[in-house]
Amino acid sequence: MVLIGISHTRFGIGVGRVNINIIFGLPIFSIMTASGMLIASSLIFMNRETEPTDLKSKKLTLLGVILFLSAVLISIFHTLFYNLNFLNLLLLSILGTLWAFSIYYGKNSEYKGFLVFGIISLSISYGIIYGAALNSFLIPVHIFFLFAGTLTLQLSKDLITNFKKKPEKDINGIFYISLSLDDTKIHRISLLSNLIAILCFLVPYFLNIINSMLYLIFIIPTLLLIAIAVILHMLMNTEKSYYKTIRLLLRASLFLSILAMILGSV
16 A cells, blocks of 8 residues: 555655665564554453463564554664655654554443554555655645545455354354454444445545556446445345355455555546
8 A cells, every 4th residue: 555655756856766665664664564454453352250361462563562652663664774754754653643542442342343453544545645654745635535535444444344243253153253243233333334435536636646547447346346335335125145155245345445556646
């Protein structure tokens, strides 16, 4: 995702600067994403009745914090040594604040399940804005829409994957493999996320995206797949469920949206 942000803002800053931002941006984003995944995993193990799961949660949290601080240190070196603007550090600090609140307040939150998927989705999609911030202090408006579209589509896909799932224990009975979430809430939030994704992926075509034609060619099938998923969402009820089909549609649309964003920067 960080490559998408960098490629959409690469003009006017020089090839050398772009290459440096790719060299540093990729590992920073990878470490940052890994830290988010670990924080999300730690929330799953919190408040379990067995001591091993509580210990595992603490270890995951500690490792997530260490990875995030490592990403920050690399980013500070990257920013100071190559005289970048401090927007990328500001974005990292915002993300770190969100991680801290998630660790502190997510432990006892009744919405912990949704928080886990929110962290995962944000960890993946945040790279679009971060990559753009490496190149320019003034981030193009369409970048925010691409970020929001990716975030909501990823969130919808992850939520619908958990639809109708029940908690299961591993062979040792130590921890739950999947989170138990309210299916009605999953359905509503996933539907809303899909509608937001359609809007967010449509708007960049009318803004200053680099290659609007290539973007349009690949974003049209993306929007069609999401629209079909929305229709199936509306047809779902307690007796008839299309969540498996919706899950496949969202996976395909996520792939096509990434392809559209990449080609839209060519």
